[in-house]
Amino acid sequence: MGVATAPSVHVDVPVPVTDADRIGPSGAHWPRVARETADDLATDAAAREQAGKAPFDEVSRLREAELLTLLIPRELGGGGADWPTACAVVREIAAADGAVGQLLACHYFLSWSARLFSAPVLAAEIERQTAAQQWCWGGGLGGQELPLTLTKTSGGYVLDGRQSYATGVLVADRLAVRAERADTGEPFAVVVDAARLGVGIDGDADTFGQRLAAGGNVEFDAVPVAAHDVLGSLSTDEDVLSPRAALASPIGRLLSAQLLLGMTEGVLAEAREYSRSHSPWRPDWPIGSPQDPQVLTTYGELTVLARSASALADQALTAVHTGLARDEDLTFDEYAEISVLVAVAEAAASRAAQESTTRALDVIGARSASARLGFDRFWRNARAHTLYEPIAPRLRDVGDYFLNGAHPPFVLPVRP
Structure with missing residues (x-):
């Protein structure tokens, strides 16, 4: 058979x-x-x-x-x-x-x-x-448990609510956020001047990783929003959402994959340089010795993970590039195929980042605990990002597409 x-x-x-x-x-x-x-x-x-x-x-x-x-x-x-x-x-x-x-x-x-x-x-x-x-x-267009509210007024809209831990808000000139119309519940992408009266930003994110991503919380208190600052609908209804607009989801996730691959390549490059000038497992071997089988095997396994994830990211990038070139001719079936490819790439990049940032510390040994060397920042950064963008939903999307032909949902990343 x-x-x-x-x-x-x-x-x-x-x-x-x-x-x-x-x-x-x-x-x-x-x-x-x-x-x-x-x-x-x-x-x-x-x-x-x-x-x-x-x-x-x-x-x-x-x-x-x-x-x-x-x-x-x-x-x-x-x-x-x-x-x-x-x-x-x-x-x-x-x-x-x-x-x-x-x-x-x-x-x-x-x-x-x-x-x-x-x-x-x-x-x-x-x-x-x-x-x-x-x-x-800065900001974010992903869904929240307590959505921001956009209320219609005679002169436009007012925005109210609180967005917790949004990227870039501490240094942003403009904020792009997701808000729901108070009368219809339809979600929209909204642009707000970060210095506008009624916008309050605090840096009490208190994360152990990605600490320089300028994350913070934003409070909107009756902030005036002009009609031209409402970019458009984020509805998942296919009568409203076009296949081209739906590409926002895989584009955001493709950026997440590239970010994770960068962290993977960064930690491996720094660990390699350290391994070439130190021999943590066998101090009696010459500095930079290539003879340690444990180190060689670990680097080999991590290289396979990193290059496999990179190849999948290249395929996803090609698919996204193609989808954008299709413009208004893009279909929802094509969007689904693009979205699945990006989900595969993000899942592979997430695993490569978590494995590499963890096992690189094992290769370096106890010296990697030194705060001065800073190797821990790679693990903390990768882990913080993957906690906000877990791969389980992406794997379910891939499995549902493989088994049932279901189109992945239009879900924007929390932290692109």
């Missing part, structure tokens, strides 16, 4: 991500800028993480490198790059500093979201202002 195989997950019109797509329209410029910025962040990453100050300086570094405007079209004053380029930048930054990588990923996701939920004219105006003012975006 033959062996049953899983149904293939593909996009009907495959468009491979070429080298030109990955590096964007400006050649090698953005990869070089990302690498230089990451190298700069890496020099004091451990000390900054231990200090735990709000990352105003880190945002300044990103702003000076023009990375905040990377996704904005050139004609609107931005860098003119694409999502493959943005994902590569997030991954590079996250390898040096996972918290700053999350801050940047959140900024990209939120500042670009108007393209999916708003009319093109409004989206272009928002991006033009973002580029001109060099805005940093």
